[in-house]
Amino acid sequence: MNLRETVRRHRALLIAGIGMGLVGAAATLAQPWMLGRLIEAVSRQESIAWPITFIALFFVADAALGAGHSYAIGRAGENIAFDARRILGGRLLRSQIPYFSRLEHGDVFARTVSDTSVACLIIAQALAQVVTSVFMVVGGVVLMARLDWKLLLTTVACLGVASGASLFLARRVRIAALQNRQDIGAFGSGLQRVLGAITTVKASRAEERESEELAGLADRARRSGIRVIGFGSLLTPMMNVGTQLSLAVVISWGMARVATGSLSPADLTSFVMYLFYLVAPLVMLFMSIGQIQQGRAAVQRVTELGAVPQEEDEEDPAGPVGSGQPREREPVAESAPAVSFEDVVFSYHEGAPVLRDVSFSLPRRGLTAIVGASGAGKTTTFQLIERFHRPDSGTIRVAGRDVAALRLAELRSLVGYVEQDAPLLRGTIRENLTYANPGADDAEVARALRLASMEGFVAELPDGLDTELGERGAGLSGGQRQRLAIARTLLQRPEVILLDEVTAHLDGDTEVALRDAITEAARECAVLAIAHRLSTIVRADRIIVMEEGRVRATGTHRELIESDEVYRRLAGQQFAAEEALA
Ligand SMILES: Nc1ncnc2c1ncn2[C@@H]1O[C@H](COP(=O)(O)OP(=O)(O)OP(=O)(O)O)[C@@H](O)[C@H]1O
Numbered sequence: 001m002n003l004r005e006t007v008r009r010h011r012a013l014l015i016a017g018i019g020m021g022l023v024g025a026a027a028t029l030a031q032p033w034m035l036g037r038l039i040e041a042v043s044r045q046e047s048i049a050w051p052i053t054f055i056a057l058f059f060v061a062d063a064a065l066g067a068g069h070s071y072a073i074g075r076a077g078e079n080i081a082f083d084a085r086r087i088l089g090g091r092l093l094r095s096q097i098p099y100f101s102r103l104e105h106g107d108v109f110a111r112t113v114s115d116t117s118v119a120c121l122i123i124a125q126a127l128a129q130v131v132t133s134v135f136m137v138v139g140g141v142v143l144m145a146r147l148d149w150k151l152l153l154t155t156v157a158c159l160g161v162a163s164g165a166s167l168f169l170a171r172r173v174r175i176a177a178l179q180n181r182q183d184i185g186a187f188g189s190g191l192q193r194v195l196g197a198i199t200t201v202k203a204s205r206a207e208e209r210e211s212e213e214l215a216g217l218a219d220r221a222r223r224s225g226i227r228v229i230g231f232g233s234l235l236t237p238m239m240n241v242g243t244q245l246s247l248a249v250v251i252s253w254g255m256a257r258v259a260t261g262s263l264s265p266a267d268l269t270s271f272v273m274y275l276f277y278l279v280a281p282l283v284m285l286f287m288s289i290g291q292i293q294q295g296r297a298a299v300q301r302v303t304e305l306g307a308v309p310q311e312e313d314e315e316d317p318a319g320p321v322g323s324g325q326p327r328e329r330e331p332v333a334e335s336a337p338a339v340s341f342e343d344v345v346f347s348y349h350e351g352a353p354v355l356r357d358v359s360f361s362l363p364r365r366g367l368t369a370i371v372g373a374s375g376a377g378k379t380t381t382f383q384l385i386e387r388f389h390r391p392d393s394g395t396i397r398v399a400g401r402d403v404a405a406l407r408l409a410e411l412r413s414l415v416g417y418v419e420q421d422a423p424l425l426r427g428t429i430r431e432n433l434t435y436a437n438p439g440a441d442d443a444e445v446a447r448a449l450r451l452a453s454m455e456g457f458v459a460e461l462p463d464g465l466d467t468e469l470g471e472r473g474a475g476l477s478g479g480q481r482q483r484l485a486i487a488r489t490l491l492q493r494p495e496v497i498l499l500d501e502v503t504a505h506l507d508g509d510t511e512v513a514l515r516d517a518i519t520e521a522a523r524e525c526a527v528l529a530i531a532h533r534l535s536t537i538v539r540a541d542r543i544i545v546m547e548e549g550r551v552r553a554t555g556t557h558r559e560l561i562e563s564d565e566v567y568r569r570l571a572g573q574q575f576a577a578e579e580a581l582a
Pocket residue numbers: 101348349354372373374375376377378379380381
């Protein structure tokens with residue numbers, strides 16, 4: 001994400017806002033000058049109609065332009081924040097899984113929600129403030145020099161010391177602000193971690209421990225926040241000290257010179273007014289520099305997150321995946337296997353392969369079960385088919401086409417993925433069902449529900465398909481969630497369904513319904529299931545046995561029971577476990 005580019009997109013509003021600010025500042029600067037002329041006119045007993053008219057006009061212009069300036073800049077800031085959030089949201093959704101999974105979700109949340117506001121609003125407002133303040137300060141100094149350069153030098157000396165100290169403070173604000181934003185992100189991550197596992201926390205009676213941990217993180221955020229406030233609150237008094245000192249010197253020395261006649265009372269009045277007018281923009285200038293420093297810390301965090309590598313199709317000029325354009329699937333050759341692996345090697349970390357020379361091939365229809373001990377590489381195999389990761393070597397084909405060369409959108413429309421905990425999205429059952437195929441009609445939805453053995457369940461709900469689901473499908477059992485996910489995947493009309501079977505022991509009825517759903521799905525397309533239940537394994541048309549990242553054996557249950565020792569052991573263990581449960 002390029003913030004400079006985003007700011008450039010809203011430059012018209014920013015320039016309009018800054019323009020109004022500058023004209024308003026000119027109207028402010030004209031007021032002391034006109035006041036001086038008013039005093040002169042009074043002392044010379046001339047007409048004061050014109051000076052008063054001008055002063056009134058300048059007042060009105062100043063107020064109106066000030067309001068216009070604030071509105072335009074505030075609006076530009078909101079627009080920039082909107083763009084930053086929109087772009088960031090899109091980039092996160094299209095990010096590469098290996099990089100995304102390393103991010104802490106709480107920190108991602110803090111960067112996307114709060115850092116974007118801080119970055120964009122502060123940058124827009126403070127930048128505009130810097131421009132108008134610099135104009136006011138330079139204009140004021142020039143006009144003061146024209147009135148009396150000796151008094152100006154005295155003022156600059158007094159204010160200069162205060163300004164140097166303020167610049168130092170502004171730097172400290174930035175360092176403390178960066179730390180504070182990191183601490184807030186760490187608190188967000190901590191909160192996300194425990195709330196995501198709230199049932200485990202309660203079951204382990206760890207509420208006290210976790211709340212202390214959270215309080216510790218919140219306290220770190222509090223302390224760094226206080227440092228930001230502390231340095232920030234010294235900024236204004238520092239400038240006030242400088243102002244009061246220069247006022248005292250200017251007034252006493254100026255009055256002495258008025259007494260000797262080397263300075264007119266009108267010029268002294270104008271000069272003192274400029275001094276007052278100078279202080280507010282000077283304070284604003286240093287405060288804005290401090291704010292920009294804070295904003296830079298937030299920009300840094302937003303930009304870092306925006307740099308998360310994207311899933312892109314190198315050969316696809318349409319650019320990143322999921323860009324929303326309708327993409328037609330190319331016709332699929334019926335003779336090609338649904339999925340084939342040819343000597344696939346893959347490692348998450350260099351030198352430690354997780355899959356070694358994996359080769360297998362699935363026919364276009366039927367159920368294939370993958371079995372193997374925990375860590376054998378079953379889920380990794382699925383993730384490679386979805387191209388969440390790329391293999392180190394070897395070729396993976398879906399419907400006869402090389403996964404590496406397929407457009408991601410096309411690949412993922414050919415492959416349906418039903419994850420282990422089958423997460424559902426907020427919304428109604430219908431919205432969840434048609435998620436991967438929003439154009440599906442009622443007949444298609446009814447058919448998918450029937451195939452997934454969900455018809456009866458949905459019919460019994462008072463609102464049927466329009467029943468609202470809670471967060472992540474709350475209100476449905478694990479088996480119902482999985483059947484709903486199977487129905488959703490069937491609506492997508494994939495060539496292959498990857499099914500990570502639930503490990504939780506389902507009750508008899510739910511299990512039968514899930515098994516029927518899988519059998520029906522396998523009539524439509526190829527189903528590759530990571531299977532833990534013997535009932536699924538036994539019914540599979542073929543079984544792939546994995547061990548330490550290799551395919552150890554393939555065959556039917558009967559063949560493998562006879563020929564493969566590891567399978568016999570796995571099946572025996574599973575059978576014993578299911579017996580014990582029964
Ligand atoms: N994101 C990851 N980064 C690094 N290593 C990983 C990652 N995911 C899995 N692994 C490692 O890869 C190996 C295979 O993991 P995988 O999840 O594919 O096994 P699995 O057979 O599906 O196991 P389970 O049945 O327990 O889910 C394991 O040793 C695991 O520790």
